[in-house]
Amino acid sequence: MTDTSAGAGPGDDGAEPPGSGTEAARAALDELERRAADRRDRPAYGHDALISCDRLVRVFSADGVEVQALQGLDLLVREGELMALVGASGSGKSTLMNILAGLDTPTAGAAKVAGRDLLAMSSRERLRYRREVVGFVWQETRRNLLPYLTAAQNVALPAQLRGRGRARERSERVGALLEVVGVADCRDRRPHEMSGGQQQRVAIAVALANHPSVLLADEPTGELDSRTAEEVFAAFRRANAELGTTVVIVTHDQAVAREVRRTVAIRDGRTSTEILRRTEVDAATGREATVAREYAMLDRAGRLQLPAEYTEGLGMRDRVMLRREPDHIGVWPDDTVPPDA
Numbered sequence: 001m002t003d004t005s006a007g008a009g010p011g012d013d014g015a016e017p018p019g020s021g022t023e024a025a026r027a028a029l030d031e032l033e034r035r036a037a038d039r040r041d042r043p044a045y046g047h048d049a050l051i052s053c054d055r056l057v058r059v060f061s062a063d064g065v066e067v068q069a070l071q072g073l074d075l076l077v078r079e080g081e082l083m084a085l086v087g088a089s090g091s092g093k094s095t096l097m098n099i100l101a102g103l104d105t106p107t108a109g110a111a112k113v114a115g116r117d118l119l120a121m122s123s124r125e126r127l128r129y130r131r132e133v134v135g136f137v138w139q140e141t142r143r144n145l146l147p148y149l150t151a152a153q154n155v156a157l158p159a160q161l162r163g164r165g166r167a168r169e170r171s172e173r174v175g176a177l178l179e180v181v182g183v184a185d186c187r188d189r190r191p192h193e194m195s196g197g198q199q200q201r202v203a204i205a206v207a208l209a210n211h212p213s214v215l216l217a218d219e220p221t222g223e224l225d226s227r228t229a230e231e232v233f234a235a236f237r238r239a240n241a242e243l244g245t246t247v248v249i250v251t252h253d254q255a256v257a258r259e260v261r262r263t264v265a266i267r268d269g270r271t272s273t274e275i276l277r278r279t280e281v282d283a284a285t286g287r288e289a290t291v292a293r294e295y296a297m298l299d300r301a302g303r304l305q306l307p308a309e310y311t312e313g314l315g316m317r318d319r320v321m322l323r324r325e326p327d328h329i330g331v332w333p334d335d336t337v338p339p340d341a
């Protein structure tokens with residue numbers, strides 16, 4: 001233990017006797033400086049992520065009542081990921097998507113997408129951000145497309161508005177995008193001449209028109225039957241694989257959530273658990289199988305959200321008992337005596 005008691009000063013000859021208070025204080029100071037330097041050199045949170053949300057808060061006030069839709073949400077998404085966000089109704093998914101889409105601003109915290117600081121953008125930068133950095137697909141099919149334009153005209157519009165490229169290049173890109181999402185045959189049809197699934201796939205092409213870094217979709221298959229939903233999801237997957245676009249999908253659809261490698265659950269305005277899926281080859285049979293593992297998010301304040309089904313199943317409430325083991329932490333209901341206590 002470091003002795004920092006007062007009264008121990010340099011000796012008569014000016015030299016510090018070993019173990020003196022001054023020497024100990026200097027050692028403590030060196031240690032503090034070393035730790036501060038370590039902290040300085042450590043990469044910042046989310047430095048290599050395309051999307052980073054750091055303790056994001058969004059409070060709505062309505063009729064004098066405050067609703068905390070996001071309560072310190074942390075989320076990192078790497079470039080090229082295809083991931084799903086799930087959560088109960090009212091957990092804050094749409095609030096998060098609106099912030100990432102540049103349609104709403106957080107009350108506190110930090111949010112960055114492709115290097116843009118979502119809290120510090122001017123209204124002009126915000127407009128550019130919405131046009132160039134993110135593409136958006138909404139649940140309601142009619143919200144995504146202009147009804148009096150054909151599929152090709154809808155997809156051509158964002159680039160036309162931006163005044164980018166020559167007409168021929170734009171037309172080629174429209175054809176290529178409709179091909180990627182699998183609706184090249186709908187090129188000259190207006191929305192009412194297409195099925196709901198075809199309209200959503202055209203909507204994906206529209207959202208991709210300006211080469212966005214991120215494609216955001218809020219319940220894009222919510223109005224579709226499961227077979228059609230699969231086709232729409234396949235279009236997201238192709239956009240991700242062929243164009244490298246990072247895709248974040250909010251979904252209630254378990255089938256869609258199971259199809260992605262990473263599913264993040266939001267609970268009470270915070271990220272709570274995360275499921276990562278990997279393909280593993282069985283050494284004995286050589287057969288491939290998808291292995292899913294569930295993780296809980298540990299935020300930088302050390303907070304951990306335990307899944308409700310775990311805590312409810314074990315009758316855990318208000319307070320739990322913890323014990324640190326060499327390689328894990330044990331958690332027991334408050335009134336339980338741990339096995340080898």
Ligand SMILES: Nc1ncnc2c1ncn2[C@@H]1O[C@H](COP(=O)(O)OP(=O)(O)OP(=O)(O)O)[C@@H](O)[C@H]1O
Pocket residue numbers: 060061062067068069087088089090091092093094095096
């Ligand atoms: N504009 C607003 N004004 C007041 N409260 C709001 C507003 N928008 C959202 N909320 C509230 O914030 C909370 C989170 O809402 P949000 O729409 O983000 O949830 P959600 O997870 O997307 O739900 P759902 O799955 O039903 O769409 C809810 O309690 C909601 O009532």
